[in-house]
Structures are given as structure tokens and as C-alpha cells.
Amino acid sequence: MKTIKIVKIGGNIINDEIALHSFLADFAQLKGPKVLVHGGGKLASELAKQLNIPVTMIDGRRVTDIQTLDLITMVYAGKINKQIVAQLQAHNANAIGFTGADGNTIVSTKRPAEPIDYGFAGDVVTVNPQILTVLINNEVTPVFCAITHDANGQLLNTNADTIASEIAIGLSAHFSTELYYCFEKSGVLSDVTDDNSIIEQITSESYAQLKADGVIFEGMLPKLDNCFHALKNNVHKVHIGSTTMLFNSKNKHTSLQLS
């Protein structure tokens, strides 16, 4: 099977135009099949403020009322996604922008209103890899924003890390999948105050220990849970680090494996 890279980038790159353009120029040159998944960054909150739409966050997750859903659809699927696609085209990567509604690629279900009502937030139910596979085999690079649909006409705000892992899982029947989570650190740190304390290997066993010892906590837990969920569902490799890990294999970062 051909190897495919599924790369998720977060707010630290999306929010910095120079960093984003530089990353996209490098990403376009990556050999072989690839998929890009991007988060939303701070632009949605800035625009919400301009439009007097209240921003409500619970445990770091956005509460998506109908106005906010319209807003993120404009910002994520419109401005950010299309600017990324246009930049990739300028560097000769034939990109196509996607929400989960496009090609019916990602179907999700609206999260139950109990115990916390997150509004139009979607939890992924199914990935349909057929159209993606056709496009990838035609040298197209799909670019996903963090929006899915319920297959009944409703768009839903969906966590970008989850989208990346679910796409990787969905493509694992057709490709040998490598999932890369790029964020502001060079990897998972054993000491959050020391950027050089990168844990280079985490197994499901050592992950249990790191959690028990309180070394890994808070925001890193759902990210790592996503990673192990992917590995348990046929994703071949998962890596966490800065974007440089994609372009220089000697760059220190965190690799995850089952055991």
C-alpha cells in the first residue's frame, strides 16, 4: 500500500500569516499522497467580537449557537480554507478544500445537550473515503476544515484533531497512514516549563504511567487519546511535534506506538 501523510496544523500556524505561507510552501513539496487538516485560529473570535456575537467557551471548547456556526462556516470553510487552497496551488500542489459535507466525506451527529449543551457541535460517526481515495489517486491534496455535517442538511462544528484521526482511520483501508499533529511545541514534554524535555517515544503502556504520574495532563489528554484511538484503528504511525518534523526526519518529536 502507498503511504499517505495526514497532517493537522493548529492555531499557532493559522494565526501567523508568514508562518502559514512558509509552511504551505514546504508542505506543497512533500512527496507522495497527503491530506491537510486545519483548525480555526483566533480569526473567528475576532470576527465574533466585531459582529457582537458572544463567544462562550467551556473547557476550551467553543459553544456553537446558530450565529456562531454561520461565523465559523464563513471563517473556517471560507476565508482560511480557500486561502490555504490558493497558496498550495501557487506552489503546484493541486488542493481541494473540504468540509465533511463535501463528498459526504465525514458524517457526524449533534452532540447531546446533556450534560453540557455545546450547540451545533458534531461527533464523528462515519468517514466515507471513496471520493477522497479517487482524488488522492489523481494527485489531489484534500484540505479539511473543522466542519462536518449530519447528512440531513445540518453543518456541525467538529474538533480538528478528531477530524484528522478519523480521516486517517478511514483512509487506512486504502493506504498506509501516517498521522502528524503539528502544534506550538516540539513534542510532548515531560516538563512543561522545559521545551527541550521532549518524550521521543510514548507507548500505550507508558502513556498510562505518564497519566498516572500527572506528567501528561489537561489539553494534552484528548490529543493523545485521539492518537491512540487512531493507532488502535489501523493508523500506521502517529507523530506529535512542530511542523519541522515533517521536513527534517532528524528533528526531535514524539512518536506514538501501541506497545
Add this chain to the structure above:
Amino acid sequence: MKTIKIVKIGGNIINDEIALHSFLADFAQLKGPKVLVHGGGKLASELAKQLNIPVTMIDGRRVTDIQTLDLITMVYAGKINKQIVAQLQAHNANAIGFTGADGNTIVSTKRPAEPIDYGFAGDVVTVNPQILTVLINNEVTPVFCAITHDANGQLLNTNADTIASEIAIGLSAHFSTELYYCFEKSGVLSDVTDDNSIIEQITSESYAQLKADGVIFEGMLPKLDNCFHALKNNVHKVHIGSTTMLFNSKNKHTSLQLS
């Protein structure tokens, strides 16, 4: 060759949620390959007002400064396009949303600043039908908004009627193309005050006469010029009327032919 319908809908449908949903339910049921092209409607101007972005129109065309380009990218490629895609999916039409940047499908060039500076407005240079043809042969319905790119990373605001005719021309090497312009009237009228005065056939010869006689004027001229440009470039059939012409062949509308 298979027949494909390229359907352009305008503001009268986009601006009316009930009409839009009803149209999309019918459009999804249309048999055979199809492409939808949509204009922007009044939503962009409404949002511009909320954000205090001045709206400048010259001869009915929007002047697209950089703020306006961001705005229309959010509204056309984000909110409107993705809502249409999600609705079509709900009716089992496997749609994918496109700007011209996606799949490098439509390359345009920024319109010269002389004699009138329309800002980031693009005139179509090339349509690349390869990826569209692959998708259409996989039963996907492409849904285009009125944005293209210059292949150097710049998105450009582009007339939706032109996009529809250029896509129809680009697909004519692979399909027998039928282009449908849907608008608020039932066809081209010989008397603008009488909605029943539909001219059912216009040839390039009768068009010259209708222009000379002042029967067809103003906004209809670029629309009809687009139609004849398409017919001269291998588009098989061109029709102008209300959306009902798509679903009821007995519905009166205007058909165009070369001579």
C-alpha cells in the same frame, strides 16, 4: 457523449431560504451529470454593512477591495456554498463545493485597473476540466461559487454567469453540455413590463436585431453575450428562464441557438 447540465442560479433564489431549499430538493433529483453555479445574493452586502466595509458598485458590478474579497470569500465560498452542499447531501446528491482555486479548476487574471479599477476582480483565462470530469464520472455534483484564483495565490471575485459559461465550454470536450441560466423572469422578454412576453427562440441573427431595436438592453446584454460566447465554443444548448424550466420541459422559457 453523456449530456451534462450546468445550472446557474442567482440572487432571487439565494436570498430566499425557502425557495433555495425547494430548488435544491428538486435539483438533487435531476437525472444525470450536473454542475451548479451560484451567485452571492444580498448577504455579502448585509454583512459588509455590519462590519462597516463600504460597498461600491460600478455599473452593477462590485468593486472588490481586499476587505471585500475576504468578505465574499467568507460568504460565497463559506456560508452559502457549504449550506448548498449540505442541503444537496440531505437529498442524496453527492455535492462538492468549489472555488476556481479548488482543483485549479478556473484560473483567472486580475482585471486591469484601467479604465475602471474593480480591485480583486478576475477575468477567466483557463478552465481545467480534468478533476471535474473525474468527479462527475464518480457521480459527484460540483457546486461553484463565484470566486477564482490567479494560480499565484490570489483569489479573485468573478462574475457567476461567466463562470457558468466557461465551465460549460471547458466540459464540452468531455460531455454534451446544456447551460441553464435561472433568474427571476421566465425568459428574455420582448416587453419588460409583461412577464408573459417570453421570446422562446433567439438566434445570433435575431439577437443582433433585438439589440438594434433596443428590445434587449442593459443587464440582459452581458448575460446573452455569455450565452452566445458559450454556443460559439461548443456548448450544445443554452436556456434562460426560471428554475421551473429544469423540471418541466413544457415550461415556457428562452432557448438560444447560433442561427
